[in-house]
Amino acid sequence: MACASQTASAQPASGGSVDPAVIENLVAASRILADQGVVDAFGHVSIRHPANPNRYLMSRAIAPALVTADDIMEFDLDSNPVDQRGRGMFIERFIHGEVYKARPDVNAVVHSHSPGVIPFGVTQVPIRPVMHTGSFLYVGVPVWEIRKAGGTTDMLVRNPELGKSLAETLGDKPVALMRGHGDVVVGPTVQRAVIRAVYTEVNARLQTIALSLGGPITYISAEEGALRDQAGGDESRAWDLWKAKAMGK
Numbered sequence: 714m715a716c717a718s719q720t721a722s723a724q725p726a727s728g729g730s731v732d733p734a735v736i737e738n739l740v741a742a743s744r745i746l747a748d749q750g751v752v753d754a755f756g757h758v759s760i761r762h763p764a765n766p767n768r769y770l771m772s773r774a775i776a777p778a779l780v781t782a783d784d785i786m787e788f789d790l791d792s793n794p795v796d797q798r799g800r801g802m803f804i805e806r807f808i809h810g811e812v813y814k815a816r817p818d819v820n821a822v823v824h825s826h827s828p829g830v831i832p833f834g835v836t837q838v839p840i841r842p843v844m845h846t847g848s849f850l851y852v853g854v855p856v857w858e859i860r861k862a863g864g865t866t867d868m869l870v871r872n873p874e875l876g877k878s879l880a881e882t883l884g885d886k887p888v889a890l891m892r893g894h895g896d897v898v899v900g901p902t903v904q905r906a907v908i909r910a911v912y913t914e915v916n917a918r919l920q921t922i923a924l925s926l927g928g929p930i931t932y933i934s935a936e937e938g939a940l941r942d943q944a945g946g947d948e949s950r951a952w953d954l955w956k957a958k959a960m961g962k
């Protein structure tokens with residue numbers, strides 16, 4: 714039922730109440746991304762509604778470092794608000810709704826203007842993992858060209874059609890770059906999506922340094938990346954540290 718197309722004026726039903734601890738982690742994610750230099754005044758993170766896969770949660774349109782629990786709004790997957798109450802909404806929320814439609818495995822989406830990745834969206838050099846914390850990038854990082862989807866635009870994902878095109882470029886990958894704009898990073902949990910977003914930025918900066926040194930680069934191999942994916946890692950150590958720092962301000 715909730716997959717049905719909603720007009721902008723339609724008010725979709727709520728997916729239900731959400732555990733305050735879940736909301737707190739979404740707030741923390743927003744602040745962590747700001748604290749770690751992935752987002753600045755712009756950018757946003759969302760989670761899929763825990764009780765209804767056809768709804769997602771993200772803040773009203775404010776700077777990520779300022780987000781509080783009261784700012785969290787609920788949307789259907791066409792990115793219509795459940796209860797707008799006059800609150801401003803992120804123009805590019807369609808990125809989130811369309812990725813959730815295309816990727817049932819994804820429960821969190823980060824969109825940022827992660828500065829380190831920009832050079833890889835405007836050149837022919839692909840992002841590849843240069844350090845173990847970025848090893849998940851071994852599967853490849855596609856680059857989305859907004860001109861192919863929408864011709865000449867103001868570069869923003871302003872409608873569901875552009876969001877759908879971006880989700881198609883993302884495919885089954887954890888990260889896609891947006892040419893001249895930033896990236897979209899996804900994960901099965903908000904913790905995984907945030908950690909991937911942070912280490913995509915770190916890896917991009919370090920890869921740029923490695924490229925500037927010249928000569929062949931020994932990247933993390935696909936086999937090494939796959940082994941890292943299997944082993945997982947101590948995500949809670951990074952999350953707990955970053956959350957404490959970001960929420961303690």
Ligand SMILES: [Zn+2]
Pocket residue numbers: 756805824825826894895
């Ligand atoms: Zn953007």
